[in-house]
Amino acid sequence: MRPGSPIQSGDQKEPAGWEDEGLPPPISTDGRDRLRASLERRDSLLHSETWLSSDEVAIRISASIAGNDQEQDIRWLRREGRLFAVRFKGRYLHPDFQFNAQGQLMAEVKDLLDVLPRTDANWNLAFWVFQPTRALGGKRPADVFRQDPQRVVVVAQKDFLGDNERW
Template identity: 40%
Template sequence: MELARNYLSGQAVQSALGIDAATLTVWRKQRRLLAVWHRPINEWLYPDFQFRDNALIREMPDLLAVYETYYSHVWKNTWGIVEWFMSPHLLLDSERPVDVMARDPQQVLTVARTEFLQDPSTFW
C-alpha cells in the first residue's frame, strides 16, 4: 500500500504520455512500461520511478527486456520487479536502482544486464 500511494493510475499515464487507453494496454502487454496490479482498487498502477518530465524513461523498455530474458516468470506478479528496483544493490554501491534511475538510468540498465545476462561463473 505504501509503495503504491505514489504510483500513477492508467488515466494519469495516458494524460502524461498523450496516449489512449488502448495504446497503454498494448504497451503494458508488450512490457514497454511496468505496471503492477493493485488488488485493493482492482486497477493497474504504474510505478512513478519509470517516468521523468511526463515521459517514459528511455531505458525502461530495455530494462524490462532484461527481466524478460532472465525472469520471465515474474510477469505473473510484477511486484517482484518493483522489489528489485527498491532494494539496495551492491553494483550500485548499495544504492537502490530506483534512486539511481532518477539521475542515471543507463547505469541501472548496465547493472541489470550484468546481474541477469552474464554467466554467473564469471563473477568468481
C-alpha cells in the same frame, strides 16, 4: 501516505485464506512467514512510493502517443515491455521512476524490462527496483534510473542474466 498511493487508511485487510475455509495449510510455516513478509513489503511500497493509475499515465503520455484510444495504447505499452506496472486489487499501478522530470515515459524502460523477468503481477520486479544494491553504491535502481538508466540496466543484466566473471 504519498500522493497517488492506492491504499487509504483502514483499507488494509488480510485476504481470506485457508484458515477461513477450514483447510490444512497449503505451505509451511516458513512459507507463510515469507508470504506475510512479502505482503508487508508490498504494502510498505504502496505507501512510500509514488504510483500512477492508468488514467494518470494516460495524461502524462497523451502528447507522445498518436492513437485515440489511450487505454488501448497503455495496454500496448505494458504488453510490449515499454511501461512497467504492477497489479494491485485488479488494476495496474505504474511506479513514477520510469518517467523523466518532464513527466515523459523514458525510452530506456524497455531496455530494463527486456532484462527483468516479468510475472503476472510484477511485484518481484518492484521489490528489486526499490531495494538498495551494492552495485549502485547502496542506492536503489529506482532512484538511479532517471539520471543513469543504462547503469541500472547493466546491474539488472548482472543480477538476472548472470555474471559469469564471478564464477
